[in-house]
Amino acid sequence: MLIDQELITEQNTELEPELFSDFEHLGAYLERRGVAIDGVVQRVRAFTVAIPTWGVSTGGTRFSRFPMPGEPRNIFERLEDCAVVQQLGRATPRVSPHMPWDHVDDIHALRLHAEALGLGFDAVNSNTFQDQLGQDHSYKYGSLTHTDPAVRAQAITHNLECIAIGEQLGSTALTVWIADGANFPGQQHFALALDRYLGSMREIYAQLPEGWKVFLEHKLYEPALYATVIADWGTSYFCAESLGPKAQCLVDLGHHAPTTNVEMIVARLIQLGKLGGFHFNDSKYGDDDLDTGAIDPFRIFLVFNELIDAEVRQVDGFAPAYMLDQSHNVTDPIESLIESTAAVQRALAQALVVNREALAVAQETNDALGAARLLREATQINVEPIVQRARLDAGGAIDPVTVYRASTYRKDKVTTRPAERGGHSGIV
Numbered sequence: 001m002l003i004d005q006e007l008i009t010e011q012n013t014e015l016e017p018e019l020f021s022d023f024e025h026l027g028a029y030l031e032r033r034g035v036a037i038d039g040v041v042q043r044v045r046a047f048t049v050a051i052p053t054w055g056v057s058t059g060g061t062r063f064s065r066f067p068m069p070g071e072p073r074n075i076f077e078r079l080e081d082c083a084v085v086q087q088l089g090r091a092t093p094r095v096s097p098h099m100p101w102d103h104v105d106d107i108h109a110l111r112l113h114a115e116a117l118g119l120g121f122d123a124v125n126s127n128t129f130q131d132q133l134g135q136d137h138s139y140k141y142g143s144l145t146h147t148d149p150a151v152r153a154q155a156i157t158h159n160l161e162c163i164a165i166g167e168q169l170g171s172t173a174l175t176v177w178i179a180d181g182a183n184f185p186g187q188q189h190f191a192l193a194l195d196r197y198l199g200s201m202r203e204i205y206a207q208l209p210e211g212w213k214v215f216l217e218h219k220l221y222e223p224a225l226y227a228t229v230i231a232d233w234g235t236s237y238f239c240a241e242s243l244g245p246k247a248q249c250l251v252d253l254g255h256h257a258p259t260t261n262v263e264m265i266v267a268r269l270i271q272l273g274k275l276g277g278f279h280f281n282d283s284k285y286g287d288d289d290l291d292t293g294a295i296d297p298f299r300i301f302l303v304f305n306e307l308i309d310a311e312v313r314q315v316d317g318f319a320p321a322y323m324l325d326q327s328h329n330v331t332d333p334i335e336s337l338i339e340s341t342a343a344v345q346r347a348l349a350q351a352l353v354v355n356r357e358a359l360a361v362a363q364e365t366n367d368a369l370g371a372a373r374l375l376r377e378a379t380q381i382n383v384e385p386i387v388q389r390a391r392l393d394a395g396g397a398i399d400p401v402t403v404y405r406a407s408t409y410r411k412d413k414v415t416t417r418p419a420e421r422g423g424h425s426g427i428v
Contacts, residue, residue, distance in 0.1 A: 101127065205243045218231060
């Protein structure tokens with residue numbers, strides 16, 4: 001335990017009377033609506049979302065990065081911070097590594113370290129959007145879609161290495177996001193670039209182990225500001241369908257135009273059997289990677305409304321993977337991840353209390369206002385007692401951020417993890 005368990009117990013003991021009172025009141029209200037609160041708590045407690053290893057480090061912009069005192073310097077220290085989030089919130093037992101940022105010579109030792117901290121590994125993320133020290137070919141003009149076969153071969157090899165590492169870590173999925181595209185009209189032949197992508201991905205797909213999936217992540221723009229090869233869900237779906245059943249589409253909530261109807265994309269991918277999972281975050285202008293629910297919690301709820309609908313309809317093969325993908329530029333990453341996890345749980349709880357029978361009637365009778373009211377009513381219910389009770393029952397903290405701030409964890413890490421001198425640009 002990285003946080004003193006007595007500190008958690010002490011705070012929980014102080015807050016339990018108020019929580020139990022609020023929980024009883026909410027339970028009575030939900031019972032009148034035909035919802036059993038204990039069932040919702042069980043569902044929220046069973047829900048988990050992965051943490052990316054880069055999420056516990058200070059993020060940054062294209063212009064600068066300001067490291068915070070005591071931030072982790074390597075994958076072993078990043079896992080420790082991830083374990084703190086899990087200890088306090090009890091909903092993030094898996095970590096998603098990124099190669100080669102998290103590369104170590106002894107993969108077995110890394111897995112043992114994670115297991116000792118009570119953590120497992122989620123999807124492995126490949127990186128062909130940056131040049132690494134010592135690599136033979138540059139990705140300046142693309143990776144899996146590059147015109148030079150040697151560059152494509154290098155990018156393919158890296159992804160196959162990620163799969164091999166993932167097998168040793170106990171992962172069962174590979175996430176592929178490429179920055180390939182163009183910054184000027186005429187710079188790239190659109191059709192040929194997509195053909196090259198599919199050719200490269202077929203080589204990777206052919207090497208997927210039994211039981212593995214590959215998640216294709218699309219992004220509208222940046223760093224390819226004129227045209228991105230895998231820019232939208234339609235292209236992602238076409239590629240996933242072309243590759244085969246192990247290929248699915250990953251939805252990052254910030255990878256769309258500001259006015260895009262993300263929840264409808266979610267519904268479409270569910271309907272087509274290609275929803276692989278999510279990278280949760282929030283945005284005001286673009287791919288801001290802000291804390292989940294910080295700007296538009298209603299959108300997160302609408303996404304979960306579609307997810308719960310798919311569960312109710314028992315859609316075949318429906319088992320999306322969930323991960324937080326955020327850049328913490330001005331906050332303590334541990335606090336942001338705790339808050340974001342709670343935001344996702346909150347959206348799930350609200351989606352679970354939607355009166356689906358009444359919603360179906362409103363939709364079938366074209367009662368537009370009635371349907372909208374049913375969704376609004378669910379978001380107006382204060383489900384915080386459900387989220388807090390789920391944490392408490394799982395052995396976590398009722399108020400995890402307050403416990404974290406009362407602990408000496410960050411202060412201790414300042415002395416054991418020397419601060420990085422100076423700043424530099426980049427997201428990590």
